[in-house]
Amino acid sequence: MARFSPLEWPVLRQFRSGDVSGRGPSVTSGKTRATKPRTATSDAVVKSVCPYCAVGCGQNVFVRDNKVVQIEGDPDSPISRGRLCPKGAASEQLVNSAGRVTDVLYRAPRAKDWQTLDLETATDMIADRLLEARRKHWQDTDENGSPLRRTMGIASLGGATIDNEENYLIKKLFTAAGAIQIENQARI
Incomplete structure (x- = not known):
């Protein structure tokens, strides 16, 4: 880590750069200037629809290396015009959550433990019961x-x-x- 110089104090930077009100780049730290948005490094942007309610808000899904890195509102959507509710804005967590269950789990009657089933077997069991x-x-x-x-x-x-x-x-x-x-x- 580089040593801190008194010339880099925000007040001195403000007067040196002419940003006397302290609302411009003079008050931005080096760490903040080095930060890049997750969307800047994405390979592709995929248009999608929010999975939560029946409103159908548009989403832009940013993908890097076949992994979702960010989900934002789609400004081209006539329904949501780029806005998402808190659930829709957090849908990236739904996709990438470490606790997300991706297997079909079945617990037999009176059993204590869950067992993993393949999708075909689970579908057949549901159809038979229906x-x-x-x-x-x-x-x-x-x-x-x-x-x-x-x-x-x-x-x-x-x-x-x-x-x-x-x-x-x-x-x-x-x-x-x-x-x-x-x-x-x-x-x-």
Whole structure:
């Protein structure tokens, strides 16, 4: 580390540079001048949409060496015009978090530990259980013979991290399966 010179005191720098109000480069430290934004070193900028709510704010995702280094609001987005809420602004942490679970975890009934499953096995298990619940709780007609064609064995509760497109597909899937108990956190 270089020795500090009294000539580098901010007040002296202000008068030497003519920045008497102390709001310009004279009061910026060497460390701050050497700092570069993470976006300056990115290889690519990818346009994306915030994953949190159904608003659909645009995001610019800055990538270096196939790793997300920064996420900022997209100024070209007609929806958000470059702005992000606190959750959207922190979505880089969602991607790069050391605690992010990237495996399918399953805990068998009455088991104490989780086990890792491959995606194909987990998907098959979910499909089997959905079909079994539908078959077991199917109501074709009511006591008067009026058609119901529904199941009371399947329900869905969506959350704020699901966007409009996902909500639309979930509604179609569960309605096609005969479920009538389809709700979202936004309405509760």
